[in-house]
Amino acid sequence: MSKYVKFTSERVNGELTPFDGFAELNAYRRKLRELRLIGVDSVGIGFGNLSMRDGATKNFYITGSATAGIAELKPADCAKVVAYDFERNWIGYEGSTVPSSESLTHAAIYESDATVAAVIHCHDSGLWSVILNQALMRLFSVTDVRSKKTLAMAGHEGGVVTFGKDLEEAFTVLMDARKESAPCVNDTFRKRNPA
Numbered sequence: 001m002s003k004y005v006k007f008t009s010e011r012v013n014g015e016l017t018p019f020d021g022f023a024e025l026n027a028y029r030r031k032l033r034e035l036r037l038i039g040v041d042s043v044g045i046g047f048g049n050l051s052m053r054d055g056a057t058k059n060f061y062i063t064g065s066a067t068a069g070i071a072e073l074k075p076a077d078c079a080k081v082v083a084y085d086f087e088r089n090w091i092g093y094e095g096s097t098v099p100s101s102e103s104l105t106h107a108a109i110y111e112s113d114a115t116v117a118a119v120i121h122c123h124d125s126g127l128w129s130v131i132l133n134q135a136l137m138r139l140f141s142v143t144d145v146r147s148k149k150t151l152a153m154a155g156h157e158g159g160v161v162t163f164g165k166d167l168e169e170a171f172t173v174l175m176d177a178r179k180e181s182a183p184c185v186n187d188t189f190r191k192r193n194p195a
């Protein structure tokens, strides 16, 4: 029996040293906030985060949890993830801000593809449902879901992740995906809300 393991984080080192991509991170974060892909929802809960790999290491810098409402980040609003354990749902970090539990999703992407150097996690319900439905159809062609007749859905409504060799690419991928999904989103919207 597997059981849910609560997310924990641990500050393994002291202060975060200033990092090279910080200005770029803030610039892309500003664009995402303007598009309301990162921010604070109607009940005051922040959503969305960005990260950048630290050189060729497995470490990465990520915006801190509960910083989504801040217009302009200071370096102290970021954390550097320097260790993680997927089974224990645990991360070790440097800095004075706690990285979010979603840091493990970023870690999984950096771990899986060495060419990825930037990850964006935002909330976009339209794009989310389009990707989810496409992934569902893919499951039938590439897995044994057809015979198992069972699947799991991650409970993260609206959550979208894009990545790339840098933030520019991750951002462009996100913008292109939104553009491409727009006809489907509008179509779904029309079906749900006939004029």
Ligand SMILES: [Zn+2]
Residues within 6 Å of the ligand: 047, 048, 102, 121, 122, 123, 156, 159
């Ligand atoms: Zn999220």
